[in-house]
Amino acid sequence: MPYCVGLTGGIGCGKSSATDMFAALGAGVVDTDVISRELTGPGGAAIDAIRGEFGADYVLADGGLDRPRMRALVFADPDARRRLEAILHPLIRETSRRRIADSRSPYVLLVVPLLLETGSYRDLLNRVLVVDCDQAQQVERVKARSALTADEVRSIMNAQLPRAERLALADDVLRNDGDINHLRAQVERLHSRYLGEARPQS
Ligand SMILES: Nc1ncnc2c1ncn2[C@@H]1O[C@H](COP(=O)(O)OP(=O)(O)OP(=O)(O)O)[C@@H](O)[C@H]1O
Ligand SMILES: [Mg+2]
Numbered sequence: 400m401p402y403c404v405g406l407t408g409g410i411g412c413g414k415s416s417a418t419d420m421f422a423a424l425g426a427g428v429v430d431t432d433v434i435s436r437e438l439t440g441p442g443g444a445a446i447d448a449i450r451g452e453f454g455a456d457y458v459l460a461d462g463g464l465d466r467p468r469m470r471a472l473v474f475a476d477p478d479a480r481r482r483l484e485a486i487l488h489p490l491i492r493e494t495s496r497r498r499i500a501d502s503r504s505p506y507v508l509l510v511v512p513l514l515l516e517t518g519s520y521r522d523l524l525n526r527v528l529v530v531d532c533d534q535a536q537q538v539e540r541v542k543a544r545s546a547l548t549a550d551e552v553r554s555i556m557n558a559q560l561p562r563a564e565r566l567a568l569a570d571d572v573l574r575n576d577g578d579i580n581h582l583r584a585q586v587e588r589l590h591s592r593y594l595g596e597a598r599p600q601s
Contacts, residue, residue: 400499400500400523401427401499401500401502401504401506401507401597402505402506402507402525402593402596402597403499403506403507403508403509403523403524403525404506404507404508404509404524404525404526404527404528404571404593405508405509405511405514405520405521405523405524405526405527405528406418406421406508406509406510406511406514406528406529406530407510407511407512407513407514407515407527407528407529407530407565408512408529408530408531408565408573409531409537409556409559409560409562409565410512410537410541410552410555410556410559411532411536411537411538411540411541411544411552412530412531412532412537412540412575413530413532413540413573413575413582414510414512414530416575416579416582417530417573417575417582417586418430418508418510420582420583420586420587421508421586421590422508424586424587424590425504425505425590426504426505426506426507426508426590426593427499427502427503427504427505427506427507427508428507428508428510429495429498429499429502429507429508429509429510430510431491431495431509431510431511431512432510432512434491434494434495434498435487435491437494438487438490438491438494439463439464439466439487440463440464441459441461441462441463442462442463443463443464444490444494445464445486445487445490446458446462446463446464448486449464449469449483449486452482452483452486453469453472453479453482453483456468457469457472469483488517488519492519492520495509495520495523496523499523505593505594505597505598506593506594506596506597508528509523509524513559514527515527515529515560515564515565515568516559516560525596526570526571526593526596527568527569527570527571528569528570528571528572528573528589529565529566529568529569529571529572529573530572530573530575531562531565531566531569531572531573531574531575531576532574532575532576533562533576534556534562536575536576537552537556538552538553538556571589573585573586573589
């Protein structure tokens, strides 16, 4: 298996920004959010199972998941959320594993927003990289980007691992507490290190 770094962090901390920077430098990227959308898009590998479990009402005419309808269901019904996750998680994990194995990049970044909450990707990873910023910055950045209120952002944050626990589980940390160039400089340093560590030792 290629050398693989798991990238995670709280909502709005800068995971996507950092991932784009690593990709521009030549890292391979496997993004579990992207895989999840593919699996539930038109013709996606999860659609038959979703139709079987929840009924044809949850599948749109184009063959993709009716996302707003499913979002409303799992928001109101924790058991439905568990049943959806029981369909999706094994498929996401297997697709991730295959894409990492097939990658021809010098190393791979596996992006998993809830990496440390689920714990189910550790066996694929050589290192865990956490993108970190303080809570006030998190709330500001997410609010600037979406229509969520500060309260809604905080309620998402409360469902995620507390910052201190996440940092305690990190091998490497990107401190995204400055401007974008501050983040880029740290990404460049880590990229060089990962290239060095990924090179087969002889
Ligand atoms: N250092 C920074 N300075 C200013 N803005 C930033 C910085 N880093 C990220 N941002 C902005 O903050 C917002 C959140 O960043 P980003 O989308 O990278 O976070 P994320 O961790 O991927 O969020 P999500 O959990 O929602 O996927 C974006 O609009 C991004 O452009
Ligand atoms: Mg993101």
